[in-house]
Amino acid sequence: MSTKSAAELAVPASYREPVRTIYEKSVPGRRAFVAPALDVEPARDLLPANLRRAQPPRLPEVSEPELVRHYVRLSKRNFDLDSGFYPLGSCTMKHNPRIGERAAALPGHAHLHPLQDPRRAQGALELMWNLQQALAELSGLPHVSLQPAAGSHGELSGLLLTRAYHESRGEREQRTRVLTPDSAHGTNPASVAMSGMEVVKVATGPGGGIDLDDLRAKCDEHVACLMLTNPNTIGIFDPQITKITEIVRSVGATLYYDGANLNAIMGVCRPGDMGFDIVHFNLHKSFATPHGGGGPGSGPIAVGDRIAPFLMRPRVVKRDDGSFDLDDAEDSPSIGRMRGFYGNYGTFVRAYTYIRSLGAAGLRDASVTAVLNANYLLAKLGDLAEYLPLAYGKLCMHEFVLSGAPMKQKLGIRTLDLAKRLLDYGVHPPTVYFPLLVDEALLVEPTETETRETLDEFAAAVHAIIAEAIEDPEIAHGAPYSTPVRRLDEAAAAKHPVIRQPIE
Numbered sequence: 001m002s003t004k005s006a007a008e009l010a011v012p013a014s015y016r017e018p019v020r021t022i023y024e025k026s027v028p029g030r031r032a033f034v035a036p037a038l039d040v041e042p043a044r045d046l047l048p049a050n051l052r053r054a055q056p057p058r059l060p061e062v063s064e065p066e067l068v069r070h071y072v073r074l075s076k077r078n079f080d081l082d083s084g085f086y087p088l089g090s091c092t093m094k095h096n097p098r099i100g101e102r103a104a105a106l107p108g109h110a111h112l113h114p115l116q117d118p119r120r121a122q123g124a125l126e127l128m129w130n131l132q133q134a135l136a137e138l139s140g141l142p143h144v145s146l147q148p149a150a151g152s153h154g155e156l157s158g159l160l161l162t163r164a165y166h167e168s169r170g171e172r173e174q175r176t177r178v179l180t181p182d183s184a185h186g187t188n189p190a191s192v193a194m195s196g197m198e199v200v201k202v203a204t205g206p207g208g209g210i211d212l213d214d215l216r217a218k219c220d221e222h223v224a225c226l227m228l229t230n231p232n233t234i235g236i237f238d239p240q241i242t243k244i245t246e247i248v249r250s251v252g253a254t255l256y257y258d259g260a261n262l263n264a265i266m267g268v269c270r271p272g273d274m275g276f277d278i279v280h281f282n283l284h285k286s287f288a289t290p291h292g293g294g295g296p297g298s299g300p301i302a303v304g305d306r307i308a309p310f311l312m313r314p315r316v317v318k319r320d321d322g323s324f325d326l327d328d329a330e331d332s333p334s335i336g337r338m339r340g341f342y343g344n345y346g347t348f349v350r351a352y353t354y355i356r357s358l359g360a361a362g363l364r365d366a367s368v369t370a371v372l373n374a375n376y377l378l379a380k381l382g383d384l385a386e387y388l389p390l391a392y393g394k395l396c397m398h399e400f401v402l403s404g405a406p407m408k409q410k411l412g413i414r415t416l417d418l419a420k421r422l423l424d425y426g427v428h429p430p431t432v433y434f435p436l437l438v439d440e441a442l443l444v445e446p447t448e449t450e451t452r453e454t455l456d457e458f459a460a461a462v463h464a465i466i467a468e469a470i471e472d473p474e475i476a477h478g479a480p481y482s483t484p485v486r487r488l489d490e491a492a493a494a495k496h497p498v499i500r501q502p503i504e
Protein backbone atom coordinates (compact mmCIF):
# COMPACT_ATOMS: atom_id res chain seq x y z
CA MET A 1 0.00 0.00 0.00
CA SER A 2 1.31 3.47 -0.81
CA THR A 3 2.47 5.65 2.05
CA LYS A 4 1.52 8.76 0.09
CA SER A 5 -1.63 10.72 0.91
CA ALA A 6 -4.61 10.91 -1.45
CA ALA A 7 -3.70 14.51 -2.27
CA GLU A 8 -0.16 13.50 -3.26
CA LEU A 9 -1.44 10.69 -5.42
CA ALA A 10 -4.02 12.85 -7.21
CA VAL A 11 -3.21 13.30 -10.87
CA PRO A 12 -2.66 16.98 -11.79
CA ALA A 13 -5.68 18.59 -13.36
CA SER A 14 -3.69 19.16 -16.58
CA TYR A 15 -3.73 15.37 -17.19
CA ARG A 16 -7.50 15.31 -17.09
CA GLU A 17 -9.36 15.89 -20.28
CA PRO A 18 -9.77 19.60 -21.04
CA VAL A 19 -13.19 20.74 -22.21
CA ARG A 20 -13.34 20.25 -25.96
CA THR A 21 -16.28 20.58 -28.28
CA ILE A 22 -17.67 17.55 -30.05
CA TYR A 23 -16.23 18.98 -33.29
CA GLU A 24 -12.74 19.08 -31.79
CA LYS A 25 -13.10 15.39 -30.97
CA SER A 26 -14.08 14.54 -34.52
CA VAL A 27 -11.85 12.14 -36.50
CA PRO A 28 -12.73 11.46 -40.15
CA GLY A 29 -14.34 8.07 -40.64
CA ARG A 30 -15.48 7.46 -37.05
CA ARG A 31 -19.15 6.64 -36.70
CA ALA A 32 -21.66 6.29 -33.85
CA PHE A 33 -24.33 5.00 -36.17
CA VAL A 34 -24.36 3.40 -39.58
CA ALA A 35 -27.61 3.62 -41.50
CA PRO A 36 -28.77 0.45 -43.29
CA ALA A 37 -28.15 0.37 -47.03
CA LEU A 38 -30.91 1.89 -49.15
CA ASP A 39 -33.21 -0.77 -50.51
CA VAL A 40 -35.13 1.59 -52.81
CA GLU A 41 -34.07 3.72 -55.75
CA PRO A 42 -32.89 7.15 -54.46
CA ALA A 43 -35.45 9.73 -55.62
CA ARG A 44 -32.86 12.38 -56.50
CA ASP A 45 -35.12 14.23 -58.87
CA LEU A 46 -37.63 15.13 -56.17
CA LEU A 47 -35.47 18.06 -55.03
CA PRO A 48 -34.53 20.70 -57.61
CA ALA A 49 -30.78 20.74 -58.29
CA ASN A 50 -30.32 24.26 -56.92
CA LEU A 51 -31.71 23.21 -53.55
CA ARG A 52 -29.47 20.16 -53.17
CA ARG A 53 -26.33 20.19 -51.05
CA ALA A 54 -23.08 20.47 -52.93
CA GLN A 55 -21.27 18.76 -50.05
CA PRO A 56 -22.32 16.53 -47.15
CA PRO A 57 -23.13 18.39 -43.88
CA ARG A 58 -20.20 18.98 -41.53
CA LEU A 59 -21.15 16.69 -38.69
CA PRO A 60 -18.76 15.56 -35.95
CA GLU A 61 -17.40 12.08 -36.62
CA VAL A 62 -17.14 10.23 -33.31
CA SER A 63 -17.81 6.75 -31.95
CA GLU A 64 -20.86 6.03 -29.82
CA PRO A 65 -18.91 5.70 -26.52
CA GLU A 66 -17.19 9.03 -27.21
CA LEU A 67 -20.51 10.61 -27.95
CA VAL A 68 -22.08 9.30 -24.74
CA ARG A 69 -19.06 10.29 -22.63
CA HIS A 70 -18.92 13.75 -24.14
CA TYR A 71 -22.49 14.65 -23.17
CA VAL A 72 -22.47 12.83 -19.83
CA ARG A 73 -19.26 14.67 -18.87
CA LEU A 74 -20.74 17.98 -19.91
CA SER A 75 -23.89 17.29 -17.89
CA LYS A 76 -21.77 16.54 -14.81
CA ARG A 77 -20.16 19.95 -15.00
CA ASN A 78 -23.52 21.53 -14.27
CA PHE A 79 -25.70 21.50 -11.16
CA ASP A 80 -29.07 19.81 -11.51
CA LEU A 81 -32.13 19.01 -9.47
CA ASP A 82 -31.46 15.28 -9.70
CA SER A 83 -28.16 15.62 -7.88
CA GLY A 84 -28.93 18.13 -5.17
CA PHE A 85 -31.19 20.60 -3.39
CA TYR A 86 -32.13 23.53 -5.63
CA PRO A 87 -34.01 26.18 -3.58
CA LEU A 88 -33.99 28.76 -6.37
CA GLY A 89 -36.69 31.18 -5.26
CA SER A 90 -39.40 32.08 -7.77
CA CYS A 91 -38.35 29.18 -10.02
CA THR A 92 -40.05 26.29 -8.13
CA MET A 93 -37.37 23.71 -8.83
CA LYS A 94 -39.34 20.78 -7.50
CA HIS A 95 -38.83 17.12 -8.29
CA ASN A 96 -40.33 16.04 -11.62
CA PRO A 97 -42.01 12.67 -10.94
CA ARG A 98 -40.73 10.02 -13.34
CA ILE A 99 -44.21 8.70 -13.96
CA GLY A 100 -44.73 11.79 -16.16
CA GLU A 101 -41.72 10.77 -18.27
CA ARG A 102 -43.14 7.26 -18.71
CA ALA A 103 -46.49 8.63 -19.85
CA ALA A 104 -44.92 11.13 -22.26
CA ALA A 105 -42.69 8.42 -23.75
CA LEU A 106 -45.61 6.15 -24.68
CA PRO A 107 -45.37 5.78 -28.47
CA GLY A 108 -48.91 7.09 -29.01
CA HIS A 109 -47.84 10.37 -27.42
CA ALA A 110 -44.19 10.57 -28.41
CA HIS A 111 -44.69 9.71 -32.09
CA LEU A 112 -47.80 11.76 -32.72
CA HIS A 113 -47.36 14.17 -35.62
CA PRO A 114 -48.76 17.69 -35.11
CA LEU A 115 -50.36 17.58 -38.56
CA GLN A 116 -52.27 14.39 -37.74
CA ASP A 117 -55.91 14.62 -38.74
CA PRO A 118 -57.89 15.42 -35.51
CA ARG A 119 -60.17 12.45 -36.21
CA ARG A 120 -57.14 10.19 -35.81
CA ALA A 121 -55.75 11.96 -32.73
CA GLN A 122 -58.80 11.71 -30.48
CA GLY A 123 -56.84 10.44 -27.47
CA ALA A 124 -54.41 13.37 -27.60
CA LEU A 125 -57.21 15.90 -28.03
CA GLU A 126 -59.11 14.34 -25.15
CA LEU A 127 -56.02 14.65 -22.94
CA MET A 128 -55.65 18.31 -23.93
CA TRP A 129 -59.32 18.98 -23.32
CA ASN A 130 -59.17 17.30 -19.90
CA LEU A 131 -56.08 19.36 -19.04
CA GLN A 132 -57.95 22.52 -20.05
CA GLN A 133 -60.84 21.48 -17.76
CA ALA A 134 -58.48 20.80 -14.85
CA LEU A 135 -56.71 24.16 -15.26
CA ALA A 136 -60.07 25.94 -15.49
CA GLU A 137 -61.19 24.27 -12.27
CA LEU A 138 -57.95 25.11 -10.44
CA SER A 139 -57.98 28.76 -11.51
CA GLY A 140 -61.71 29.46 -11.30
CA LEU A 141 -61.60 30.78 -14.88
CA PRO A 142 -63.49 28.62 -17.40
CA HIS A 143 -61.80 29.22 -20.80
CA VAL A 144 -58.30 27.87 -21.42
CA SER A 145 -55.70 28.03 -24.19
CA LEU A 146 -52.74 25.67 -23.96
CA GLN A 147 -50.71 27.46 -26.63
CA PRO A 148 -48.15 29.66 -24.80
CA ALA A 149 -44.68 28.13 -24.56
CA ALA A 150 -43.66 29.72 -21.23
CA GLY A 151 -45.03 31.79 -18.38
CA SER A 152 -43.72 34.96 -19.97
CA HIS A 153 -45.35 33.95 -23.27
CA GLY A 154 -48.61 33.54 -21.33
CA GLU A 155 -48.09 37.06 -19.97
CA LEU A 156 -47.68 38.48 -23.46
CA SER A 157 -50.78 36.56 -24.63
CA GLY A 158 -52.77 37.92 -21.67
CA LEU A 159 -51.72 41.48 -22.45
CA LEU A 160 -52.67 41.11 -26.11
CA LEU A 161 -56.04 39.74 -24.95
CA THR A 162 -56.43 42.78 -22.71
CA ARG A 163 -55.69 45.05 -25.65
CA ALA A 164 -58.22 43.22 -27.83
CA TYR A 165 -60.82 43.51 -25.06
CA HIS A 166 -60.30 47.29 -24.74
CA GLU A 167 -60.30 47.65 -28.51
CA SER A 168 -63.70 45.95 -28.69
CA ARG A 169 -64.99 48.67 -26.36
CA GLY A 170 -63.37 51.49 -28.35
CA GLU A 171 -60.86 52.19 -25.56
CA ARG A 172 -57.62 50.86 -26.94
CA GLU A 173 -56.07 54.28 -27.64
CA GLN A 174 -57.00 55.55 -24.21
CA ARG A 175 -55.84 52.55 -22.13
CA THR A 176 -52.10 52.29 -22.51
CA ARG A 177 -50.83 51.76 -18.96
CA VAL A 178 -50.23 48.50 -17.16
CA LEU A 179 -49.71 48.58 -13.41
CA THR A 180 -47.18 46.18 -11.87
CA PRO A 181 -45.96 46.14 -8.27
CA ASP A 182 -42.31 47.09 -7.72
CA SER A 183 -41.75 43.54 -6.44
CA ALA A 184 -42.86 42.05 -9.80
CA HIS A 185 -40.86 39.41 -11.63
CA GLY A 186 -38.80 40.93 -14.45
CA THR A 187 -40.83 39.20 -17.13
CA ASN A 188 -43.93 41.26 -16.17
CA PRO A 189 -42.57 44.67 -17.22
CA ALA A 190 -40.78 43.04 -20.16
CA SER A 191 -44.05 41.55 -21.45
CA VAL A 192 -45.78 44.90 -21.02
CA ALA A 193 -43.08 46.57 -23.12
CA MET A 194 -43.41 43.84 -25.79
CA SER A 195 -47.17 44.36 -25.95
CA GLY A 196 -46.59 48.04 -26.77
CA MET A 197 -48.04 49.35 -23.50
CA GLU A 198 -46.40 51.36 -20.75
CA VAL A 199 -45.30 50.04 -17.33
CA VAL A 200 -46.42 51.98 -14.26
CA LYS A 201 -44.98 50.73 -10.98
CA VAL A 202 -47.07 50.47 -7.83
CA ALA A 203 -45.29 50.68 -4.47
CA THR A 204 -45.10 47.88 -1.93
CA GLY A 205 -46.51 48.72 1.51
CA PRO A 206 -44.70 48.05 4.79
CA GLY A 207 -46.35 44.61 5.16
CA GLY A 208 -45.05 43.40 1.78
CA GLY A 209 -48.38 43.72 -0.09
CA ILE A 210 -49.58 46.45 -2.46
CA ASP A 211 -49.68 50.02 -1.12
CA LEU A 212 -53.42 50.69 -1.56
CA ASP A 213 -53.06 54.48 -1.54
CA ASP A 214 -50.49 54.32 -4.33
CA LEU A 215 -52.74 51.94 -6.27
CA ARG A 216 -55.75 54.27 -5.92
CA ALA A 217 -53.64 57.24 -7.02
CA LYS A 218 -52.54 55.44 -10.19
CA CYS A 219 -55.88 53.88 -11.15
CA ASP A 220 -57.72 55.89 -13.78
CA GLU A 221 -59.29 55.56 -17.24
CA HIS A 222 -55.82 55.18 -18.85
CA VAL A 223 -55.09 51.93 -17.06
CA ALA A 224 -55.48 48.83 -19.24
CA CYS A 225 -54.56 46.17 -16.68
CA LEU A 226 -53.01 45.32 -13.32
CA MET A 227 -50.53 42.42 -13.37
CA LEU A 228 -50.05 40.80 -10.02
CA THR A 229 -48.76 37.60 -8.49
CA ASN A 230 -50.21 36.51 -5.16
CA PRO A 231 -48.37 35.31 -3.16
CA ASN A 232 -45.90 37.81 -4.53
CA THR A 233 -42.18 37.41 -5.09
CA ILE A 234 -41.58 38.43 -1.47
CA GLY A 235 -43.44 35.27 -0.45
CA ILE A 236 -46.36 37.19 1.06
CA PHE A 237 -50.03 36.51 0.31
CA ASP A 238 -51.68 39.92 0.02
CA PRO A 239 -54.76 39.77 2.27
CA GLN A 240 -56.17 42.92 0.63
CA ILE A 241 -56.56 41.08 -2.66
CA THR A 242 -60.33 41.48 -3.11
CA LYS A 243 -60.02 45.20 -2.29
CA ILE A 244 -57.27 45.47 -4.93
CA THR A 245 -59.31 43.75 -7.64
CA GLU A 246 -62.33 45.92 -6.74
CA ILE A 247 -60.33 49.16 -7.15
CA VAL A 248 -58.93 48.06 -10.53
CA ARG A 249 -62.28 46.83 -11.84
CA SER A 250 -63.95 50.09 -10.83
CA VAL A 251 -61.85 51.97 -13.43
CA GLY A 252 -62.66 49.45 -16.19
CA ALA A 253 -59.23 47.78 -16.35
CA THR A 254 -58.58 44.03 -16.52
CA LEU A 255 -56.77 41.94 -13.90
CA TYR A 256 -53.93 39.62 -14.84
CA TYR A 257 -52.75 37.01 -12.36
CA ASP A 258 -49.15 35.86 -12.84
CA GLY A 259 -49.66 32.24 -11.84
CA ALA A 260 -45.99 31.41 -11.43
CA ASN A 261 -46.58 31.23 -7.69
CA LEU A 262 -49.60 28.96 -7.92
CA ASN A 263 -47.54 26.31 -6.15
CA ALA A 264 -48.51 27.99 -2.86
CA ILE A 265 -52.29 28.04 -3.37
CA MET A 266 -53.32 25.20 -5.71
CA GLY A 267 -56.50 23.62 -4.39
CA VAL A 268 -56.69 26.19 -1.57
CA CYS A 269 -57.94 29.35 -3.31
CA ARG A 270 -58.44 30.48 -6.91
CA PRO A 271 -57.44 33.61 -8.86
CA GLY A 272 -60.87 33.67 -10.55
CA ASP A 273 -62.55 33.90 -7.13
CA MET A 274 -60.20 36.74 -6.15
CA GLY A 275 -61.51 38.77 -9.10
CA PHE A 276 -58.86 38.14 -11.79
CA ASP A 277 -59.74 37.90 -15.51
CA ILE A 278 -56.65 36.18 -16.88
CA VAL A 279 -54.11 33.82 -15.33
CA HIS A 280 -51.12 31.96 -16.70
CA PHE A 281 -49.83 28.66 -15.35
CA ASN A 282 -46.22 27.59 -15.45
CA LEU A 283 -46.69 23.88 -16.07
CA HIS A 284 -42.94 23.53 -15.57
CA LYS A 285 -43.31 24.82 -12.01
CA SER A 286 -46.62 24.07 -10.34
CA PHE A 287 -47.29 20.91 -12.34
CA ALA A 288 -43.82 19.41 -12.08
CA THR A 289 -42.83 19.18 -15.71
CA PRO A 290 -39.13 19.80 -16.40
CA HIS A 291 -38.03 23.40 -16.81
CA GLY A 292 -37.32 24.06 -20.42
CA GLY A 293 -33.98 25.84 -20.15
CA GLY A 294 -35.18 27.92 -23.09
CA GLY A 295 -36.80 24.81 -24.50
CA PRO A 296 -40.08 23.02 -24.04
CA GLY A 297 -41.79 24.92 -21.23
CA SER A 298 -45.48 25.57 -21.17
CA GLY A 299 -47.53 28.54 -19.96
CA PRO A 300 -51.25 27.97 -20.69
CA ILE A 301 -53.67 30.74 -19.82
CA ALA A 302 -57.22 30.70 -18.44
CA VAL A 303 -59.63 33.60 -18.82
CA GLY A 304 -63.05 34.70 -17.66
CA ASP A 305 -66.14 35.31 -19.77
CA ARG A 306 -65.41 38.92 -20.76
CA ILE A 307 -62.02 37.95 -22.25
CA ALA A 308 -63.08 34.59 -23.75
CA PRO A 309 -64.13 35.82 -27.24
CA PHE A 310 -60.55 36.98 -27.91
CA LEU A 311 -58.80 33.80 -26.75
CA MET A 312 -56.22 32.27 -29.07
CA ARG A 313 -57.32 29.83 -31.77
CA PRO A 314 -57.37 26.98 -32.51
CA ARG A 315 -58.76 25.63 -29.24
CA VAL A 316 -59.53 22.06 -28.33
CA VAL A 317 -63.29 21.57 -28.10
CA LYS A 318 -65.65 18.72 -27.26
CA ARG A 319 -68.44 18.24 -29.79
CA ASP A 320 -72.00 17.25 -28.84
CA ASP A 321 -71.37 13.67 -30.02
CA GLY A 322 -68.53 13.37 -27.48
CA SER A 323 -65.72 13.64 -30.05
CA PHE A 324 -62.90 16.18 -29.84
CA ASP A 325 -61.79 18.71 -32.39
CA LEU A 326 -59.66 21.80 -33.02
CA ASP A 327 -61.83 24.88 -33.28
CA ASP A 328 -60.43 27.50 -35.61
CA ALA A 329 -63.54 29.67 -36.08
CA GLU A 330 -62.42 32.29 -38.58
CA ASP A 331 -65.19 34.75 -37.86
CA SER A 332 -64.24 35.08 -34.16
CA PRO A 333 -62.50 38.21 -32.76
CA SER A 334 -59.68 35.92 -31.51
CA ILE A 335 -56.15 37.33 -31.37
CA GLY A 336 -55.18 34.27 -33.45
CA ARG A 337 -52.18 32.05 -32.85
CA MET A 338 -49.41 32.73 -30.36
CA ARG A 339 -47.21 29.88 -31.65
CA GLY A 340 -47.05 27.17 -34.26
CA PHE A 341 -49.31 24.18 -33.77
CA TYR A 342 -51.04 23.72 -30.39
CA GLY A 343 -48.43 24.02 -27.64
CA ASN A 344 -45.79 21.71 -26.16
CA TYR A 345 -47.76 18.49 -26.18
CA GLY A 346 -45.18 16.38 -24.27
CA THR A 347 -45.45 18.88 -21.42
CA PHE A 348 -49.23 18.57 -21.42
CA VAL A 349 -48.93 14.81 -20.96
CA ARG A 350 -46.55 15.27 -18.01
CA ALA A 351 -48.71 17.94 -16.36
CA TYR A 352 -51.90 15.95 -16.84
CA THR A 353 -50.23 12.85 -15.40
CA TYR A 354 -49.17 14.93 -12.40
CA ILE A 355 -52.69 16.29 -11.86
CA ARG A 356 -54.34 12.87 -12.23
CA SER A 357 -51.82 11.05 -10.07
CA LEU A 358 -52.21 13.53 -7.21
CA GLY A 359 -55.90 14.31 -7.51
CA ALA A 360 -57.54 17.38 -5.98
CA ALA A 361 -56.56 16.47 -2.42
CA GLY A 362 -52.98 15.72 -3.48
CA LEU A 363 -52.59 19.08 -5.24
CA ARG A 364 -53.84 20.88 -2.16
CA ASP A 365 -51.47 18.82 -0.04
CA ALA A 366 -48.55 19.78 -2.35
CA SER A 367 -49.31 23.50 -1.81
CA VAL A 368 -49.78 23.20 1.92
CA THR A 369 -46.53 21.25 2.23
CA ALA A 370 -44.67 23.81 0.08
CA VAL A 371 -45.78 26.51 2.54
CA LEU A 372 -44.96 24.34 5.56
CA ASN A 373 -41.46 23.51 4.25
CA ALA A 374 -40.69 27.17 3.60
CA ASN A 375 -41.81 28.18 7.08
CA TYR A 376 -39.86 25.31 8.65
CA LEU A 377 -36.70 26.45 6.90
CA LEU A 378 -37.38 30.07 7.79
CA ALA A 379 -37.67 29.05 11.46
CA LYS A 380 -34.42 27.03 11.25
CA LEU A 381 -32.63 30.16 10.03
CA GLY A 382 -34.37 32.42 12.54
CA ASP A 383 -31.37 32.56 14.92
CA LEU A 384 -29.30 34.14 12.12
CA ALA A 385 -31.62 37.18 11.98
CA GLU A 386 -28.73 39.35 13.17
CA TYR A 387 -27.04 38.67 9.79
CA LEU A 388 -29.86 37.48 7.53
CA PRO A 389 -33.19 38.95 8.67
CA LEU A 390 -36.50 38.23 6.97
CA ALA A 391 -37.22 41.21 4.70
CA TYR A 392 -40.99 41.43 5.35
CA GLY A 393 -43.45 39.99 7.87
CA LYS A 394 -42.99 37.06 10.24
CA LEU A 395 -44.19 34.07 8.25
CA CYS A 396 -44.12 33.28 4.54
CA MET A 397 -45.96 31.35 1.86
CA HIS A 398 -43.96 28.94 -0.34
CA GLU A 399 -40.80 31.09 -0.36
CA PHE A 400 -39.15 33.82 1.70
CA VAL A 401 -36.72 36.68 1.18
CA LEU A 402 -33.84 37.29 3.55
CA SER A 403 -31.73 40.40 3.39
CA GLY A 404 -27.95 39.92 3.48
CA ALA A 405 -27.36 43.64 4.17
CA PRO A 406 -26.48 43.18 7.89
CA MET A 407 -24.23 40.21 6.97
CA LYS A 408 -22.38 42.41 4.50
CA GLN A 409 -22.00 45.15 7.05
CA LYS A 410 -21.00 42.96 10.03
CA LEU A 411 -19.01 40.18 8.38
CA GLY A 412 -17.88 41.73 5.13
CA ILE A 413 -19.39 38.98 2.97
CA ARG A 414 -22.09 39.59 0.42
CA THR A 415 -25.10 37.50 -0.53
CA LEU A 416 -23.16 36.47 -3.64
CA ASP A 417 -20.31 35.09 -1.47
CA LEU A 418 -22.76 33.09 0.63
CA ALA A 419 -24.38 31.75 -2.55
CA LYS A 420 -21.04 30.70 -4.06
CA ARG A 421 -19.93 28.99 -0.84
CA LEU A 422 -23.20 27.00 -0.74
CA LEU A 423 -22.06 25.31 -3.96
CA ASP A 424 -19.21 23.72 -1.98
CA TYR A 425 -21.87 22.20 0.29
CA GLY A 426 -23.53 20.54 -2.71
CA VAL A 427 -26.49 22.95 -2.79
CA HIS A 428 -27.65 25.11 -5.65
CA PRO A 429 -27.82 28.64 -4.21
CA PRO A 430 -31.16 30.35 -3.73
CA THR A 431 -32.00 33.27 -6.03
CA VAL A 432 -29.82 36.28 -5.23
CA TYR A 433 -30.40 40.02 -5.72
CA PHE A 434 -34.08 39.51 -6.54
CA PRO A 435 -36.59 40.95 -5.71
CA LEU A 436 -34.80 44.21 -6.42
CA LEU A 437 -36.45 46.14 -3.62
CA VAL A 438 -34.64 44.08 -0.94
CA ASP A 439 -31.01 45.00 -0.33
CA GLU A 440 -28.68 41.96 -0.79
CA ALA A 441 -31.74 39.73 -1.31
CA LEU A 442 -31.67 35.94 -0.90
CA LEU A 443 -34.93 34.37 -2.14
CA VAL A 444 -35.34 30.80 -0.85
CA GLU A 445 -37.97 28.36 -2.18
CA PRO A 446 -37.50 24.85 -0.81
CA THR A 447 -40.67 23.35 -2.46
CA GLU A 448 -42.79 20.52 -1.13
CA THR A 449 -40.70 17.71 -2.59
CA GLU A 450 -37.80 18.05 -0.14
CA THR A 451 -37.43 16.05 3.07
CA ARG A 452 -36.94 17.49 6.52
CA GLU A 453 -33.36 16.12 6.49
CA THR A 454 -32.54 18.09 3.33
CA LEU A 455 -33.95 21.27 4.84
CA ASP A 456 -31.93 20.66 8.02
CA GLU A 457 -28.76 20.12 5.98
CA PHE A 458 -29.33 23.38 4.11
CA ALA A 459 -29.89 25.30 7.36
CA ALA A 460 -26.73 23.70 8.80
CA ALA A 461 -24.73 24.75 5.72
CA VAL A 462 -25.88 28.39 6.04
CA HIS A 463 -24.98 28.33 9.76
CA ALA A 464 -21.57 26.85 8.96
CA ILE A 465 -20.84 29.52 6.35
CA ILE A 466 -21.77 32.33 8.73
CA ALA A 467 -19.65 30.77 11.52
CA GLU A 468 -16.76 30.44 9.07
CA ALA A 469 -17.16 34.05 7.92
CA ILE A 470 -17.04 35.29 11.52
CA GLU A 471 -13.58 33.67 11.71
CA ASP A 472 -12.35 34.35 8.20
CA PRO A 473 -14.46 36.12 5.53
CA GLU A 474 -11.84 35.35 2.87
CA ILE A 475 -13.09 31.75 2.66
CA ALA A 476 -16.46 32.90 1.30
CA HIS A 477 -14.81 35.51 -0.92
CA GLY A 478 -12.82 32.80 -2.73
CA ALA A 479 -15.67 30.27 -3.06
CA PRO A 480 -16.57 28.01 -4.77
CA TYR A 481 -13.60 25.63 -4.42
CA SER A 482 -15.13 22.32 -5.51
CA THR A 483 -16.91 23.12 -8.78
CA PRO A 484 -15.51 22.51 -12.29
CA VAL A 485 -15.45 26.27 -12.84
CA ARG A 486 -14.56 28.67 -10.02
CA ARG A 487 -15.89 32.20 -9.76
CA LEU A 488 -16.81 33.59 -13.13
CA ASP A 489 -16.43 37.12 -14.33
CA GLU A 490 -20.18 37.61 -14.45
CA ALA A 491 -20.07 41.11 -15.93
CA ALA A 492 -17.88 39.90 -18.82
CA ALA A 493 -20.06 36.80 -19.27
CA ALA A 494 -23.15 39.01 -19.56
CA LYS A 495 -21.54 41.64 -21.78
CA HIS A 496 -19.46 39.41 -24.04
CA PRO A 497 -21.16 36.03 -24.04
CA VAL A 498 -19.48 33.37 -26.16
CA ILE A 499 -22.42 31.31 -27.31
CA ARG A 500 -21.04 29.83 -30.48
CA GLN A 501 -17.83 28.00 -31.25
CA PRO A 502 -16.41 28.30 -34.75
CA ILE A 503 -16.07 24.85 -36.32
CA GLU A 504 -12.59 25.39 -37.73
Ligand SMILES: Cc1ncc(COP(=O)(O)O)c(C=O)c1O
Pocket residue numbers: 090091150151152153185187188229233258260261282297299
Ligand atom coordinates in the same frame (compact mmCIF):
# COMPACT_ATOMS: atom_id res chain seq x y z
C1 LIG B 1 -43.20 35.28 -10.64
C2 LIG B 1 -42.82 34.82 -12.04
N1 LIG B 1 -43.51 35.28 -13.09
C3 LIG B 1 -43.23 34.91 -14.35
C4 LIG B 1 -42.21 34.03 -14.62
C5 LIG B 1 -41.91 33.70 -16.06
O1 LIG B 1 -42.10 32.35 -16.36
P1 LIG B 1 -41.24 31.63 -17.52
O2 LIG B 1 -39.86 31.46 -16.97
O3 LIG B 1 -41.94 30.33 -17.74
O4 LIG B 1 -41.27 32.52 -18.72
C6 LIG B 1 -41.44 33.53 -13.57
C7 LIG B 1 -40.30 32.63 -13.85
O5 LIG B 1 -39.42 32.40 -13.10
C8 LIG B 1 -41.77 33.91 -12.23
O6 LIG B 1 -41.10 33.45 -11.20
